[in-house]
Amino acid sequence: MEGLTPFQRVLEARREQYNARFRMARHRNRSLSPADVLAHLHTRVGPVVAAAGGDPVEVTDALVELSFAAAERDALSSPVFDVLPALAGFVGAAPRRVPAAVFNAALHLADADLAGWLRTLGTLGRLIAPSAPDRLLAAGAVAAWRHGLARLRASALTAAAGLAPDLRAVALGVSSPVSDAALAALAADPWAEPNARGAVAVRAVRRVGAFTGFGGRFRRPPVVQAVGGRWFAVADQTWELVADRFGAALLPVPGLPPGPPGVPELSLRPGGLVVDDAGPGGALALPELASATSVAGHGGTLAVTTAYSHAVVFVARTT
Incomplete structure (x- = not known):
């Protein structure tokens, strides 16, 4: 050897x-x-x-x-x-x-x-x-x-x-x-950029999910809910939505957990106008959200689904 x-x-x-x-x-x-x-x-x-x-x-x-x-x-x-x-x-x-x-x-x-x-x-x-x-x-x-x-x-x-x-x-x-x-x-702030120096504003921050025919997880448009500070999408089954500035994941779960509903600081107005009810973020017009089918909010984040998409759109007050 x-x-x-x-x-x-x-x-x-x-x-x-x-x-x-x-x-x-x-x-x-x-x-x-x-x-x-x-x-x-x-x-x-x-x-x-x-x-x-x-x-x-x-x-x-x-x-x-x-x-x-x-x-x-x-x-x-x-x-x-x-x-x-x-x-x-x-x-x-x-x-x-x-x-x-x-x-x-x-x-x-x-x-x-x-x-x-x-x-x-x-x-x-x-x-x-x-x-x-x-x-x-x-x-x-x-x-x-x-x-x-x-x-x-x-x-x-x-x-x-x-x-x-x-x-x-x-x-x-x-x-x-x-x-x-x-x-x-x-x-x-799950949507903040590290060392961010910009002004606070309402911004469209992420889209999560797609139709199964396009490689996504949803066979039909989901309904979004906020429970206990967590996000869930319900379609043919229930998924937990984990999302922030860096990425997103859809995790299958048995069903919605017990917990209080989210308390939003943003609201969706007619025509797809997202308004920061707490004030500092102002407002953002997103016409695609005019056809909203479900809305859930928690803190400075709003999640919305629409009749014409299989995605969940996240809008947030962030830098």
Whole structure:
């Protein structure tokens, strides 16, 4: 075994174990090719092990297991394996946690801005010491929120509170440090831009949902409701609407939960005029909302559906 790299030595020593794992993956993905897996291990995993430091056995085990999990999903070509060399030091420090967390996040970001998130993660990796994998994962969660995973909003805000202002800025995609006050403003207004300096106004902020024939979730136009500070759309089934400045998601739920109805600070007037009843946002004319079929509000946000669309339109008082 002279002349072999530490990675190759581990592959040789654990050949039977890895072959058994391959057979399991092949059972779950019949199209899996031994040649493809071997090429993947040598070209995309080996360099990470070489650069990671730490225990090569533990690092190799973790990355081989991740590779087989990806292979079962027919995802050996995932761009996650392209970013891992830049995060090699973090992989060496936490071989089980870091690669798995990056891969799992990428699965959720597949319908959002995955490429943008991976670029941001690479940038964060250059700013954070490899001995601090928890900090990388926290910053990565904030970046995943910013790149489209609106469902991470609450946990991302908590994670951001533990980061330095300059790391918050990178994760949130702004050029100046994000202070505690600016982070509090983001927490208070789901539609606010980080470090926003603009005037408060009523704005159309997001459209969520589409007809199933166009790749959406709604077979018929939904009815929107606000319950307990959360948003729901009811069509053939009930969906929770999770939406903010960075993204949106429709999550199937058994039905409307108990809770008080929303208390809106905006109102929809005839002709599609949205008015800030509290005053500072003024008004916004949106003629498409003249045909409203349901209206729900909570705080400074109004959600509206119309007779001619399968989307829920969000209008808000924001910067």
